[in-house]
Amino acid sequence: MGKTRAAVAGVGNCCSALVQSIVFHKDNDVGLIHQEVGGMRPSDVEIVGAIDIDSRKVGRDLSEAIFAQPNVALKVCDVPPLGVEVVKGPVLDGADGILKDLISVDGSPDVDVKRYLREVGAEILVSLLPTGCQRASEFYADAAIHGGCGFINCTPSRIASDNRWVEAFEDKNLPLVGDDLMSQIGGTAFHMGLLDFLSRRGVKVEKTYQLDIGGSMEAYGVLEDFRREEKRKVKSDTIKHALPAGSEVATGTSDYVSFMKDRRTSYFYIEGRNTLGTDVIVDIYFRTYDGSNGAGMLLDVLRGVKLALDRKVGGQLTSVSAYGFKNPPIHTSIAEAQRWFEEFVSGARKR
Ligand SMILES: NC(=O)c1ccc[n+]([C@@H]2O[C@H](COP(=O)([O-])OP(=O)(O)OC[C@H]3O[C@@H](n4cnc5c(N)ncnc54)[C@H](O)[C@@H]3O)[C@@H](O)[C@H]2O)c1
Known part of the structure; x- marks a missing residue:
């Protein structure tokens, strides 16, 4: 089983906890729902690309950017340099309204996100944009499709619960999960x-x-x-x-x-x-x-999406979405959603 190669859009608090959890849980399984998912451990998740718009994050190695202001996620462990420089994405509605108070928009030119995803070899794009950025969320969903990536929408913006996007991912046989990450014990x-x-x-x-x-x-x-x-x-x-x-x-x-x-x-x-x-x-x-609450669930979701990619299953992954998100296409109880996810991982469920 290879590494799960993911890029993130939004180097905020959840991203900080995700990056730290990959390091922390290399030799320590405490607090995780699943240590292994389909034979993959948390350290088999690799963040190969990172996109943000904040001048305090853009241009820095991801290991430093995750601790830059305005992030407040707890620093639990040192993260060694990752060799992943945060690049500047298009702002769109990512710094509108009240977000202007906290985000300091970087002045450098926007990266071509589709090309960037291919260049860094990402197979999954994780959207960790702020709540309420529908335009930016749709931009990154589209970039995932054209960059050949599965898409994880952690935000409440409607992507995985919108049939137009489900069909667009189905057409390219790329997996899609969301919307609005369900924290592990939130x-x-x-x-x-x-x-x-x-x-x-x-x-x-x-x-x-x-x-x-x-x-x-x-x-x-x-x-x-x-x-x-x-x-x-x-x-x-x-x-x-x-x-x-x-x-x-x-x-x-x-x-x-x-x-x-x-x-x-x-x-x-x-x-x-x-x-x-x-x-x-x-x-x-x-x-x-x-942060840690979101990262714990995201580690499972990332490995679930990687299994779908390896199995060449595209479109909406109903079991992963029901387990990991608040607004999935099919709602069920916490216990049943976890059973669906585990059946999906074992191969007993297709999606
Ligand atoms: N426990 C959790 O962390 C949790 C649980 C459920 C849902 N979520 C959802 O996950 C998302 C991320 O949460 P967070 O706490 O990390 O948010 P955050 O506000 O800490 O981080 C958002 C990041 O996105 C960046 N950004 C804004 N516009 C952008 C753009 N156009 N392109 C690239 N980057 C851009 C910001 O600069 C910031 O670094 C939110 O939508 C939240 O609702 C998180």
Whole structure:
């Protein structure tokens, strides 16, 4: 089994944690869902290309760029020089509105992304752009198709859930997964797990919310109304799929607190009824790190997409999308999605 050769568009916090996790998990399996996926370990993932627009990242080796401002992801380990210089991509809507406060746009000319992907030998392009950049997301999806790469859309922008893009990837027999990465143990996954447990024990959930506070660029960006709405819709729809029709659901990031940096606090409230119609109330919070939470899942998704490439399976990978994303074409429970993913890895499911 060869290396999984991926390029990233967006060298932000999730990318920082991904690059560190490839180094950290070389000899340490602690905290991963799967140590091996199809015979590949995390260290079999290789980042061969990196694209960003921020002057503090462009032109630097990826091992340094991941720790440049405004990134706040925790530094867990030293990353040796990777020999991958971050190149400048087209800005499009990547620094619009509130994002201007945090991104310092680099003045150098844009790279030809399709040609770049071929030159660095990337077989997968991972979109890690900020929430709410539909034009840039579509640009990179198109570049993946013309650069001969599978595409992983970690952002909430509609790509893998849009039939036009699914057909375009099918036509080129290239795999496509998304949309909106589901963190390993983030608010949405934890919320779905709680709701699943309560419903298995007979509780009829009537009302629930999950609200987050964080200190990353992502948490800052979603202070802007249209970005908050985009994220909220994806998260709420995911939770609604896990509940009976008519339940009241609210989710989303409700504030930005800079000193929290990459930490995220998620508050969960669930109100339901069990035997004799009596109340059951869950009112809890938990704390996680955003970057590592995303990277853990992305390591599995990358290796899943590599298996599809090796098997020459193109188009939407329903099992990988259901397992790794909040807005996949087919929604199911956390447990079933993991079973689908493992069946896909073993070859028992085609996609
Ligand atoms: N736990 C997680 O990390 C997690 C979970 C779910 C979803 N996501 C999604 O993943 C995406 C990335 O998250 P993040 O926290 O790393 O974001 P981030 O804001 O830290 O990083 C985004 C990066 O994209 C760059 N960028 C902006 N426009 C660009 C363009 N046109 N071309 C290339 N680069 C551009 C920015 O300069 C920045 O470096 C977001 O859409 C987020 O919603 C992340």
